[in-house]
Amino acid sequence: MTRRAGVFVCHCGTNIAATVDVKRVAAELARDAGVVFSNDYVYMCSDPGQQSVIDAIREHNLDSVVISCCSPNLHEKTFREASSQGGLNPFQCEIANIREQCAWVHKDRDEATTKAVKITRSAVERARRNQPLTPIGLPVTRKVMVIGGGIAGIQSALDLANAGLDVVLVEKQPTIGGHMIQLSETFPTLDCSQCILSPKMVEVSKHPKITLMTSSEVTSVSGFVGNFKIKVHTKAQYVDPDKCKLCDDCTAVCPVVVPNEYDVGLNDRRAIFIPFAQAIPASYYLDPESCLGLNPVVCGKCANVCEADAIDYDAKPKDSEIDVGAIVVATGFDLYAKDKMAEYGGGKYPDVLDGIQFERMCSASGPTGGQVLRPSDHEEPKTVVFVQCSGSRDPAQHCVYCSKICCMYTAKHATLYKHHVPNGRAYVFYIDIRSGGKGYEEFVQRAMERDGVIYLRGRVSKIYQSKGKLKVLGVDTLAGKNVEIDADMVVLAQAMVPSKGTTEVAKALKIGRDKDGFLAEAHPKLRPVESVTGGIFLTGAAQAPKDIPETVCQASAAASKVIALLSKPELEHSPVVARVRESHCTGCEMCVDVCPFEAITLVEGKAHVNEVLCEGCGTCVGTCVRAAIDVKNVTQLQVFEMLEACMGGE
Amino acid sequence: MIPVEDIRARAKDLLQSGKVRAVLGYRRSTAGLLAEPAFMTTADETAALVLDPTCVGNLALYLVNEKKRMKHARQSDKRPLGIVAKGCDSRAITVLLQENHIRRDEVIVLGVSCETGGMIDTRKLNKALRGKGATSAHFEGEGGVRVSYVGGGTILPGKDVLADRCLECAKSYPLDADFFFGEKVDERPYGPRFAAVSAIAEKGSEERSAFWDAHFERCIRCYACRAVCPMCYCDECVVDSTNFIVGPTTSADEKADRVRWINRSATPSENAMYHMVRAMHLAGRCIDCGECERVCPVNIPLRLLNTMLEREALEMFQYTPGIDAEQPSLISSFRDGDPNDFVR
Numbered sequence: 001m002t003r004r005a006g007v008f009v010c011h012c013g014t015n016i017a018a019t020v021d022v023k024r025v026a027a028e029l030a031r032d033a034g035v036v037f038s039n040d041y042v043y044m045c046s047d048p049g050q051q052s053v054i055d056a057i058r059e060h061n062l063d064s065v066v067i068s069c070c071s072p073n074l075h076e077k078t079f080r081e082a083s084s085q086g087g088l089n090p091f092q093c094e095i096a097n098i099r100e101q102c103a104w105v106h107k108d109r110d111e112a113t114t115k116a117v118k119i120t121r122s123a124v125e126r127a128r129r130n131q132p133l134t135p136i137g138l139p140v141t142r143k144v145m146v147i148g149g150g151i152a153g154i155q156s157a158l159d160l161a162n163a164g165l166d167v168v169l170v171e172k173q174p175t176i177g178g179h180m181i182q183l184s185e186t187f188p189t190l191d192c193s194q195c196i197l198s199p200k201m202v203e204v205s206k207h208p209k210i211t212l213m214t215s216s217e218v219t220s221v222s223g224f225v226g227n228f229k230i231k232v233h234t235k236a237q238y239v240d241p242d243k244c245k246l247c248d249d250c251t252a253v254c255p256v257v258v259p260n261e262y263d264v265g266l267n268d269r270r271a272i273f274i275p276f277a278q279a280i281p282a283s284y285y286l287d288p289e290s291c292l293g294l295n296p297v298v299c300g301k302c303a304n305v306c307e308a309d310a311i312d313y314d315a316k317p318k319d320s321e322i323d324v325g326a327i328v329v330a331t332g333f334d335l336y337a338k339d340k341m342a343e344y345g346g347g348k349y350p351d352v353l354d355g356i357q358f359e360r361m362c363s364a365s366g367p368t369g370g371q372v373l374r375p376s377d378h379e380e381p382k383t384v385v386f387v388q389c390s391g392s393r394d395p396a397q398h399c400v401y402c403s404k405i406c407c408m409y410t411a412k413h414a415t416l417y418k419h420h421v422p423n424g425r426a427y428v429f430y431i432d433i434r435s436g437g438k439g440y441e442e443f444v445q446r447a448m449e450r451d452g453v454i455y456l457r458g459r460v461s462k463i464y465q466s467k468g469k470l471k472v473l474g475v476d477t478l479a480g481k482n483v484e485i486d487a488d489m490v491v492l493a494q495a496m497v498p499s500k501g502t503t504e505v506a507k508a509l510k511i512g513r514d515k516d517g518f519l520a521e522a523h524p525k526l527r528p529v530e531s532v533t534g535g536i537f538l539t540g541a542a543q544a545p546k547d548i549p550e551t552v553c554q555a556s557a558a559a560s561k562v563i564a565l566l567s568k569p570e571l572e573h574s575p576v577v578a579r580v581r582e583s584h585c586t587g588c589e590m591c592v593d594v595c596p597f598e599a600i601t602l603v604e605g606k607a608h609v610n611e612v613l614c615e616g617c618g619t620c621v622g623t624c625v626r627a628a629i630d631v632k633n634v635t636q637l638q639v640f641e642m643l644e645a646c647m648g649g650e
Numbered sequence: 651m652i653p654v655e656d657i658r659a660r661a662k663d664l665l666q667s668g669k670v671r672a673v674l675g676y677r678r679s680t681a682g683l684l685a686e687p688a689f690m691t692t693a694d695e696t697a698a699l700v701l702d703p704t705c706v707g708n709l710a711l712y713l714v715n716e717k718k719r720m721k722h723a724r725q726s727d728k729r730p731l732g733i734v735a736k737g738c739d740s741r742a743i744t745v746l747l748q749e750n751h752i753r754r755d756e757v758i759v760l761g762v763s764c765e766t767g768g769m770i771d772t773r774k775l776n777k778a779l780r781g782k783g784a785t786s787a788h789f790e791g792e793g794g795v796r797v798s799y800v801g802g803g804t805i806l807p808g809k810d811v812l813a814d815r816c817l818e819c820a821k822s823y824p825l826d827a828d829f830f831f832g833e834k835v836d837e838r839p840y841g842p843r844f845a846a847v848s849a850i851a852e853k854g855s856e857e858r859s860a861f862w863d864a865h866f867e868r869c870i871r872c873y874a875c876r877a878v879c880p881m882c883y884c885d886e887c888v889v890d891s892t893n894f895i896v897g898p899t900t901s902a903d904e905k906a907d908r909v910r911w912i913n914r915s916a917t918p919s920e921n922a923m924y925h926m927v928r929a930m931h932l933a934g935r936c937i938d939c940g941e942c943e944r945v946c947p948v949n950i951p952l953r954l955l956n957t958m959l960e961r962e963a964l965e966m967f968q969y970t971p972g973i974d975a976e977q978p979s980l981i982s983s984f985r986d987g988d989p990n991d992f993v994r
Contacts, residue, residue, distance in 0.1 A: 001903070583895045584886055588749035593982035605750070623982050625931040626884045627909075640909045 002063035002092065002128050006037040006056050007120060010044035010069035012099055017042075019103040021113040025068060028117050035124060036060050045075050050082040057086030064092045064127040068120045070099040089132030091575070091633060096123035122642035129641070130633045133575035138612055140226040141325040142566050145170060147218055147505065148330035150178020151548060152540025152555045154200050156328045159559035161209035165566060168211045168322055169204065170218060170232055172501065175279035176201055178332055182262065182356055184363035184370075186548060187412040188443035194365065198278040205280045214281060217501075219319075221509050222598055224613055225535030226325045226571040236315040238294070239272070241283035243310035246274065250284055250302035250311070258290045260367070264357045266375060267367035272302050272311075276365060286311065326535045326562045329509065329519060330555065331502050333541035336391040336399060336495040344390065344463045344492060350376045351470055352463060352490045355409055362416045372420045374489055381424065381488030384417055385472045386410045387460045388430040391495035399495045401516055404545040406493035407434045411444045413491055414453040426453045427485055429460050429474050437547070456483060463490055496545040510596060511536055519543050529558040537561055576632055577614035578621065580607045584628035591620035591629055652762055652789060652832045654701050657734065660760055660829050661696040664732050670758055673732035674712050676705040683772065683784050687712055701734065701762060703787045703795050706769040706813070708939040709733055710742035710880040713752055718883075732758045736769075738815070740824030741937035741972025742880045748975045749935075751883060761827025765835045766793040767808060768816025771944075775811045779804075793839050809840055815940030815953060818843050825973055847957040862922065865950045869921040871914075875942035875952055876928065881935045889927045890914075929955040934963050934980025937972035 007029040011017035022040045030038035037060045041049045044067055056062060065088060067079045072095035080090035098116040106112035142165055146157045149171030157169045169176070180186075181201075183193035204210055215235040223229045254270035262275045271291040274284050292299040294313045303311040338354050339347035351374050353361070364370040374381050388410050391398040407430065414426040433455075435441040447453045458475040465471070469486040476483050498517045506513050511531040512520040519538045522530040529537050537558040540551045565571075578599070587605040599613035600620060607620075607629060620629045621636070630636055661673040672689045677698040679686035685705045689712070690696050713733065720726050735743060740761055746752045767789045775784055775797065782799040790796035793808035809817060816822075817840040823832065850858060873890065876882045886895045889912045896905065912923050936956040943953040963969040966989055969980045977983075 583897050584884070586749070586751060586884065588751070588979075590749075590979050590982040593978045602750075625888075625935075626886070627888045637907055637909050640911065 002130075003034050004036045004061055004063045005034050005124050005127060006053070006060060006062040006065050007035055007039070007124065008044055008049075008053055008056075008065070008067045008069075009038070009040040009098075009116075009120070010049070010067065011040065011042045012070060012103075013042065016069070016099050016103040016116075019106055019109055019112045020098060020116045021109060022068075022116075024113050025098070025116045025120060029120055029124070032121065032124065034128060037062060044069050045078055050078065053079065053082045054086040057083065057088055062086075062088070064088070064094070064124075064130065066094050066096055066120060066123045066127050068096040068098045068116065068123070071095075071097050071101075089134075091133040092127060092130050094123045094127040094130065096120040118646045118648075121648075122645040125641040125645045126633075126638045129635065129638050133632060135572040135575055136577075136611055138224075138226050138571045138573050140566055140568065140571055141228075141323050142166065143168070143322075143324045144326050144328065144562050144566070145218075145228070145230055145322060145324045146328045146330060148178070148332055148540070148542065149173070149176030149204075149212075149214070150330060150332045150540060151180040151197060151200075152332065152542075152551045153178070153328070153330035154197075154204055155552050155555035156330060156539055156559045156562075157210055158200060158203060158207070159556050160328075160562060161207050163559070163563045164209070165563065166209055166211070167207075168213060168232075168324065170216050171212070171214045172217050173275070174215050174285040175275045175281070176204060176212065176214065177276075177278075177280070179356065180548060181276065181278070182264075182363075183359045184366070185412065185416060187408045188437075188439040190412070190415075192364075194276075194278060194363075201278065201280040205282075212281065213320075215285075218505060218508055221327070223323075224573070224597065224615075225533075225565070227612070228324050228327060228535065230322045230324060230327070232320050232322060234318040234320065236288065236317045238286035238288065238291075238311060238313060238315045239284045240310045240312065241281040243308045244283040245308045245310070246282060246284070247307070248274075249305045249307070253301040253305050255299065255301065256290050256292060258287075263360045263367045264354070266357055266360055284310075325566050326537065327509065328537045328539055328555075328558050328562060329505065329511070329531070329542055330538075330540045331505050331519075331542040332499045333496040333545065334499045336497050338492060338494065340398065341390060341492065341494075343461065344387070344490070345465075349463070349465055349470060349490075350374075351381075351488065352492060354492050354494045355406070355413070358413050358491045362413075362420070370420075372417055372489075379488070380421055382421070383425045383485065383487045384414075384427070384489045384491065385460070385470075385485055385487040386414055386426065386428045386491045386493065387472075388428065388493045389459070389495075390492035392493075393431060399497065399516065401495075401545070402434065403493075403496040404434070405496070405547045407432075408437070408440055408443070408547065410491075410493045411435075411447040411453070415443075415447045415451050418447075418451040418453060426451075427472075427487075428453055428455045429458060430455060431457070431459065437549070458483070496541060498542060502542060509533065509536055511538075529554055529561055535565065573612055574616060575611075576616040576634070577611045578609045578616065578618070578629050578631050580609060581628050581630065582606050584626050586626055586628070588626075590623050590625075594619050594623045652701055652765065652767075654699070657701060657760060657762065657831050658696050658699045660831075661690065661699055661732060661734075662693045664758065665690065665693045665696065669729065670732040671727040671729040673699075673734070673760070674709050674716075675699045675732075675734040675760075676701060676707070676709075683775075683787065699734070703767060703770045703789060703812070705736070706941075706944060708739050708742055708878075708880055708941050709735060710739050710746060710939075711878060711941075713743065713746065713757065714880050714883045717752065730756050730758050732760060734760045734762060735824050735827065736762055736764055737819060737822045737824055738937060738939040740826060741821070742939060744826055744972045744975045745881060745935055745937060746883075748977065748979060754975070759824065759827045759829070761824030761830045763823035763830070763832030763834055764816070764819070765789075765822065765832055766838055767795070768812040768819065768822070770795060770811050771813040774813075775806075778806055778810050812840075813940055813944070814846050815938055815943075817841055818845055818938070818957070820938060820970065821973070826975070844957055844961045846951075847954050847961055850954055851958065851961075863918060866921040866925060867918045868948045869916060869925070869950060870948060871916040871921060871924065872947060874945045874947060878941045878945045879932070880939070881932055882928075888931075889924045925950075925952070925955060929959060932956055933959040934969060934971055936960060 009022045009026045026038045026040040065083050076095050080093045083093035084090045096119045102116050145168045146153045157167045161167045219233045220231045250272045251270045254272050256271035257268045259265040260269040272286045360366040392403040435444045456476045458477040460474040462473045472485040474483045514520045519542050521528045539555045539558040585606045592600045597613050599610045618631045664670045672691045676685035677688040784797050784799050786798045788796045796805050823834045913920050
């Protein structure tokens with residue numbers, strides 16, 4: 001137990017000093033037994049502020065230090081380092097948060113000051129019983145897993161591999177490419193999506209540092225930053241990609257016809273197929289769901305005609321365990337289902353398309369070979385209505401948030417339509433045009449002025465079929481009147497939602513999700529590509545709706561974070577971990593069940609903590625009814641004395 | 651009808667064949683109405699084994715005590731213990747198994763069903779007999795209790811004389827037994843579960859506060875409730891500053907710096923704290939054998955505290971303690987359907 005505590009109270013300019021009488025806090029603490037030095041300063045985190053801590057430690061021979069300032073999230077590291085320079089063990093410095101938990105949430109100066117004194121006093125009590133600790137050193141696996149093979153995952157994987165790290169790229173679908181490969185052209189430059197993405201896909205497939213695992217999903221993750229163990233389930237590969245010669249003989253004989261997912265149901269495919277010509281791995285793929293039972297007695301036609309002998313109906317799924325040091329999550333987005341838009345036909349009308357269906361239609365590799373045709377009768381639509389914010393910005397019924405990219409891609413859709421059908425009419429219903437970005441505003445203006453797209457400010461209330469047309473009822477708020485358009489086709493700019501399976505991935509990785517279900521970043525401004533769990537990074541639309549340039553930026557940012565992390569030979573792990581009091585442990589295993597990090601096991605009838613896995617969260621402490629487990633430097637005795645310090649006095 | 655002869659025969663057989671080192675059951679006590687728990691170590695002793703509405707004690711407690719004793723015993727007989735277990739006793743055994751306190755192969759459970767009956771509450775019985783001292787009690791037909799007293803006898807309906815815990819019993823027969831006696835009865839002629847706690851839970855918070863203040867004020871902190879509870883098996887109890895574990899490595903500082911969450915003095919606030927903490931520590935573990943309430947010398951209705959938490963656990967988390975030794979414990983498990991989905 002230490003007996004010579006020093007207290008340093010920060011004004012934080014007026015952030016704290018406006019509400020809390022910092023001089024009084026310092027003066028009251030100075031009177032406490034065991035406190036030999038107490039002072040205040042306008043900015044403790046400034047260089048002179050830190051220096052005053054170092055000097056006081058030396059001058060007054062302090063054996064513990066309490067800084068009354070902002071949240072330990074911000075400056076705990078700063079002051080622990082300063083204490084260390086002064087000659088203390090860094091863990092003998094504690095932060096009393098009198099800003100976020102006091103000054104900012106109170107108005108009454110007198111009461112706030114009293115509370116600040118109590119908070120500081122309880123921190124002094126805690127610091128008095130802090131043990132000097134040394135961080136735990138961990139070896140690092142210099143290998144990275146990237147989950148998701150869209151543009152975000154591809155970019156991260158390439159950056160990491162080019163930095164010399166081994167990369168495992170895991171993709172659920174039979175090919176990489178994600179949603180970007182489905183797009184026809186990309187805004188604002190209208191360059192062909194496949195043309196710019198396929199070189200990167202080829203690079204992935206050829207890169208010696210990248211192991212590609214398609215048709216694979218992460219099932220569970222254990223371990224911790226630097227040393228994750230990941231279980232990956234790979235579906236049975238009925239077509240051997242190494243043998244497949246892409247001759248297309250198999251599809252010619254396959255009798256099964258099902259809707260093509262890649263073209264979002266606008267045309268059909270066989271049970272054995274190649275998703276698109278540039279698919280990576282370049283191989284046909286047998287879909288076991290639609291194949292006639294994988295039974296050579298029932299069908300077996302494709303295996304008969306395959307000269308390369310690439311088809312094996314007896315292929316088995318595979319489970320592999322992979323050790324990596326870091327994980328990049330790039331699981332992307334899905335469009336908010338059209339079926340949920342009851343007011344727009346609930347997905348029942350064939351001529352009401354969503355954004356990706358329209359992209360496929362405009363694409364040269366798409367179901368119509370790049371012609372814009374109505375799905376119902378394959379006629380060229382003369383009037384097309386584009387509806388923005390379909391499902392977005394609608395807290396009452398759909399998604400609360402702005403999906404960010406729809407303004408731009410709707411302008412692109414309307415432009416592309418006018419290029420395909422110059423004499424057609426394109427209407428766009430919008431709430432606001434959000435075109436922040438290099439060349440974006442000009443792109444929208446060009447759609448309006450040069451391509452003659454008619455922009456109507458207002459929402460569409462209803463779409464229904466009538467006499468072979470789609471009646472679009474809306475309002476033009478600028479003209480102040482209702483609008484009724486007889487359209488041949490409607491394109492809904494559906495909201496972006498986290499991709500199907502994001503929940504499961506988040507659960508397996510133990511990373512949080514935000515209120516809308518997107519993956520949660522550690523800090524919205526300062527740590528936007530890190531998850532709350534160390535060593536797991538986020539990128540792309542899985543984190544929030546974003547366009548391609550932003551996704552690529554974030555993918556590279558995540559990669560650079562991983563590179564920085566894995567550049568060290570050894571990682572430091574916080575020594576604030578749980579410790580078992582064996583005399584009290586009855587081996588009931590409740591802590592084993594409750595530990596979110598799987599850090600506790602039962603060894604000879606007693607709980608045993610694996611210190612490198614333990615994050616010191618204290619869930620076990622709260623669960624143990626026998627008080628047999630404690631977290632170092634947050635022991636029950638410390639908590640008890642902190643409570644006493646808070647309750648004492650008034 | 652519960653076949654006492656069959657239980658005796660089975661107990662005798664287990665002891666004769668040497669499969670168990672003792673059978674834990676009930677026998678007539680030398681004083682008073684209630685049967686007493688007994689360790690029977692020879693086949694002859696089993697002739698005294700009884701099972702009637704006076705077998706109120708929870709025998710699982712003696713498994714816990716026996717474990718403590720065995721830890722310090724010089725010579726330890728590794729053979730299992732036979733134990734006569736009613737529905738509630740068996741649920742307690744299941745929780746002990748769930749918490750790894752005992753192993754399944756350490757016990758041979760002679761499970762008995764209470765069928766439509768249950769155990770008597772002596773306070774209710776005395777009231778019903780208006781001061782006549784009962785000498786024996788037996789099951790009689792559908793939920794009835796045949797009582798003899800000096801100079802006569804009578805048959806009383808179960809609902810008048812059975813303990814509250816039996817009237818609200820969750821399962822009147824064991825789910826995990828090596829040998830089973832009696833019949834599994836699921837429809838019993840009594841009120842719903844949680845009847846007593848529901849009645850008090852409906853009252854306003856002020857009324858409830860006054861109710862408990864009055865009770866806790868009378869608590870003398872004799873710790874009988876803790877001593878009789880099969881789940882209170884910790885060597886060191888966090889609510890009691892008198893029973894610290896002092897080992898060879900315990901330093902003088904550690905002794906001095908013990909956390910005293912609750913003071914020893916029997917004041918209303920410390921008493922309230924003691925009972926609250928005990929109730930919380932039994933959440934998801936208490937199987938409602940009602941022994942704490944029965945042994946309380948000042949008649950504090952302790953079952954209410956525990957059944958309140960049991961009701962919460964059932965309603966919020968569909969959790970019933972003591973039905974499955976493999977289920978994760980209430981406080982260490984989280985399922986996606988649980989309330990408060992912010993814990994994602």
